[in-house]
Amino acid sequence: MGNDQKPTVVITGTTSGVGLYAAKSLIDRGWHVILANRSVGKAETAANELGFPQESYTIMQLDLASLTSVRQFVANFRALGRSLDGLICNAAIYMPLLKEPLFSPENYELTMATNHLGHFLLCNLMLEDMKKSTYNDRRMVILGTVTHNPDELGGKIPPRPDVGNFDGFAAGFKAPITMAKGDKFEPVRAYKESKVCNVLTMRELHRRYHTSTGITFVSLYPGCVADTPLFRNHYPLFQKLFPLFQKNITGGYVSQELAGDRVAMVLADPEYKQSGAYWSWGNRQRKDGQSFVQRVSPQARDDENARRMWDLTMNLVGLGAVAAAR
Numbered sequence: 001m002g003n004d005q006k007p008t009v010v011i012t013g014t015t016s017g018v019g020l021y022a023a024k025s026l027i028d029r030g031w032h033v034i035l036a037n038r039s040v041g042k043a044e045t046a047a048n049e050l051g052f053p054q055e056s057y058t059i060m061q062l063d064l065a066s067l068t069s070v071r072q073f074v075a076n077f078r079a080l081g082r083s084l085d086g087l088i089c090n091a092a093i094y095m096p097l098l099k100e101p102l103f104s105p106e107n108y109e110l111t112m113a114t115n116h117l118g119h120f121l122l123c124n125l126m127l128e129d130m131k132k133s134t135y136n137d138r139r140m141v142i143l144g145t146v147t148h149n150p151d152e153l154g155g156k157i158p159p160r161p162d163v164g165n166f167d168g169f170a171a172g173f174k175a176p177i178t179m180a181k182g183d184k185f186e187p188v189r190a191y192k193e194s195k196v197c198n199v200l201t202m203r204e205l206h207r208r209y210h211t212s213t214g215i216t217f218v219s220l221y222p223g224c225v226a227d228t229p230l231f232r233n234h235y236p237l238f239q240k241l242f243p244l245f246q247k248n249i250t251g252g253y254v255s256q257e258l259a260g261d262r263v264a265m266v267l268a269d270p271e272y273k274q275s276g277a278y279w280s281w282g283n284r285q286r287k288d289g290q291s292f293v294q295r296v297s298p299q300a301r302d303d304e305n306a307r308r309m310w311d312l313t314m315n316l317v318g319l320g321a322v323a324a325a326r
């Protein structure tokens with residue numbers, strides 16, 4: 001809460017798509033939203049275009065690819081003096097056509113660095129802020145996707161994610177290592193594996209901290225939002241045909257507004273209070289519009305995997321020494 005008595009939620013990546021409409025939905029529900037973005041100007045333009053009331057949001061700079069930026073963001077948030085009542089890890093990049101890997105300022109492969117390492121550090125640092133909040137229903141939400149899960153129709157398309165035994169993480173994950181497993185760079189797998197790590201992070205946060213803190217840790221697949229800029233790095237023809245395919249053939253398409261509402265529901269509505277859950281509305285969008293708790297992929301539900309990912313990622317983001325001292 002701030003002086004305005006509104007609960008406060010941090011949302012990463014609100015310049016477009018799911019995060020932007022989740023912010024809108026939460027503002028409509030009476031939340032104050034902290035819009036955490038790498039481009040403050042772009043975030044302001046998007047907020048203006050959707051007509052967010054000035055007093056309902058605060059824009060703050062956060063580049064998730066940079067661990068230094070994540071730490072600075074948390075320090076800046078603390079200086080605001082608001083309590084942290086909700087956190088939505090939404091931002092992501094997807095660069096399927098890359099021939100060569102790109103690297104973050106800390107020299108980690110960029111997709112894994114942005115989608116997983118940045119959010120992992122953010123969740124761990126902001127857990128301390130959320131513990132201090134007196135709000136009666138605190139939640140952390142991490143966006144998943146169907147493509148993390150080969151058990152589902154939408155997850156069967158190759159290449160499938162394969163984090164193996166996280167040997168790439170164990171070897172330090174710095175260039176020239178680019179994949180969690182330490183094998184050859186494959187950009188689509190890098191995205192899917194970052195999403196496996198997102199789900200493992202949510203499950204491990206739940207296992208470690210739900211009982212002691214009362215915080216709800218939760219994830220979701222909001223549906224196939226086939227026309228967000230997430231696909232901006234794909235072939236133009238794909239960008240044209242994919243929404244049509246999802247609307248007319250698979251029936252998996254959902255609008256950005258509906259996907260944003262779903263994220264807001266999982267953050268704020270009483271029905272979604274179950275910690276450790278992964279919510280879905282189905283691959284083909286159930287006719288009754290009902291959500292359900294879905295089983296996550298074999299790699300993402302493996303508890304040993306979760307522990308190994310956690311310990312190795314703690315080292316990669318510079319929290320290993322903190323963990324050892326606990």
Ligand code: NAP
Nearest residue numbers: 013014015017018063064065091092143145225228229230
């Ligand atoms: P989007 O429209 O491309 O939005 C991604 C957001 O992430 C943008 O605001 C982008 O900001 C931000 N971002 C990228 N790199 C960043 C960085 N280094 N630091 C901070 N912010 C950064 O994508 P979307 O479709 O809404 O996806 C949002 C989430 O939903 C993702 O987690 C995705 O995996 C998940 N999801 C999407 C779909 C789908 O069909 N679209 C399906 C399932 C799950 P910039 O403007 O600066 O790039």
